[in-house]
Each structure stands twice: as structure tokens, then as C-alpha cells.
């Protein structure tokens with residue numbers, strides 16, 4: 001790691017994680033290296049993800065933002081050539097420990113992708129699917145409640161309440177993305193990872209999703225990859241700047257955009273590259 005960040009050494013099992021200034025940490029990556037075959041994509045990354053904050057990962061194309069995001073719920077496991085070393089903690093759990101159930105992990109650390117990807121099923125079924133397979137509800141009326149609450153939290157309920165049986169794929173792009181957020185919320189995650197969630201959306205739909213992210217922060221820890229520095233500035237409290245597989249610096253979003261410590265960050269935010 002070539003940055004001074006709060007990402008410190010791996011914690012002994014059982015200790016609650018906090019930053020140097022005492023802020024609760026939900027996830028901590030320490031000495032994270034990622035390889036795709038022979039090619040190394042991340043170098044010794046250490047990053048603290050603060051509890052109930054929005055952390056934005058920014059940097060030029062190919063710098064490793066999505067790779068790091070995918071480490072946080074082991075989505076990289078699905079890529080055959082990908083190998084991860086180092087430690088990633090979620091509260092008191094090392095998520096790469098062989099005893100960890102990856103399905104359960106991904107319920108705790110949900111994900112929303114770049115392109116809205118509802119299942120080819122009804123709006124209701126899109127949201128009900130997760131709670132059903134995880135056995136989170138005991139009967140139909142509880143499931144109905146979870147579906148309605150999740151759609152409400154995703155700011156979509158009023159728009160779809162009269163057509164829950166219609167296909168999710170029939171919604172507009174922005175509505176589909178909020179449906180995917182509702183689907184993620186339905187299994188009561190603690191962390192939501194978002195990989196450029198607005199890149200396929202128009203400005204109005206983007207504004208709605210950004211507002212939603214701000215509301216969700218009250219109850220969830222959010223990590224968002226974005227190409228838009230304006231978006232990072234609007235939605236996040238913390239920003240991490242990546243360059244060529246290194247985490248260059250991480251800090252308060254305002255500080256990163258107005259007073260970066262590293263010349264590479266300065267060059268990026270002033271549009272000199274990327």
C-alpha cells in the first residue's frame with residue numbers, strides 16, 4: 001500500500017473495529033492483493049469502510065475499483081482466474097475464511113450492478129425471491145410485508161403498488177434499478193455494494209437513485225464505484241482514490257476533492273488524466 005489510510009492491520013478475532021479516531025468500521029481490507037492469472041490488479045490495498053457511511057471508490061478506468069468492490073462480497077470467486085490474498089473483515093468475521101458460507105455472506109453484503117438486472121419475473125417475485133430462499137419469512141403475509149417495505153425503502157412502492165404482478169423488466173431503467181435495490185434490501189443486508197449504479201440511467205433517474213443512497217445510509221453501509229466525481233461528491237462522505245491497482249489515498253470526500261494529499265489524486269480530480 002502506498003497510501004496513508006485508516007486501513008490497519010488485521011484485527012484479532014473478537015475485537016470490534018474502529019478507525020484511529022474511534023469511528024466504527026464495518027469492513028476492513030488489509031494487504032489485499034488481487035491477481036487475474038499472472039496479472040496483478042490490486043497491490044496491498046488497505047481500506048476501512050466506515051459503518052453507515054457512503055464510501056465512493058474512484059479512479060481512472062482499469063485502476064481496480066470494481067475488483068476491490070467485488071472482493072468485499074467474494075464476487076471475484078466467480079472468476080476462475082482470480083486469486084485474492086490479504087484479509088477482509090466484516091465485523092468480526094474474516095470473509096475469506098473457509099468456514100464462511102458465501103451465500104450467507106452475499107445476503108449480508110448485497111450488490112447492485114451497473115446495468116439493472118431484474119429477473120424475468122414479476123415485480124413482486126423479484127423482491128420476494130431472496131427472503132424466500134433464505135427462509136426469512138414464515139408465511140405469505142409476512143412475505144407481502146417484506147416486499148412492500150423493501151419497495152418503500154427503495155422509493156418505488158408508490159409507482160408499482162398497483163402492478164406488482166407485472167414483469168420487472170417492463171419498468172423504466174431507473175425503476176428497474178430501484179427494483180434491484182429493493183431486491184438487495186429485502187434480505188436485510190448490512191452492506192450494499194454498488195458498481196456504477198447510475199451509469200445506465202438518465203439524469204432524473206440518477207437523481208432519484210442518489211437521493212435514495214443518501215436515505216439508505218441511515219441503515220446501511222454503502223460502497224459505490226463511480227466514474228462521476230460529481231456523483232462521488234454528492235453521495236459519499238468518504239472517498240478512496242485508486243490508480244494502477246494502488247489505493248493512493250482515502251479520506252473525507254470534501255478533503256479529497258478540495259485538498260488531496262497526493263499529486264496523482266490532484267491530477268485526476270482536475271481532469272489531467274482518466
Ligand SMILES: Nc1ncnc2c1ncn2[C@@H]1O[C@H](COP(=O)(O)OP(=O)(O)OP(=O)(O)O)[C@@H](O)[C@H]1O
Pocket residue numbers: 036041059060061062063064065066067068079081
Ligand atoms: N475478469 C477479468 N479477467 C482478467 N482481467 C481482469 C478481469 N477483470 C478485471 N481485470 C483487469 O483488472 C484490472 C482492474 O480492472 P477493474 O475492472 O477492477 O478496474 P476499474 O477501475 O473498475 O475499471 P472501470 O472503471 O473501467 O470499470 C484491469 O487491468 C482489468 O483489465
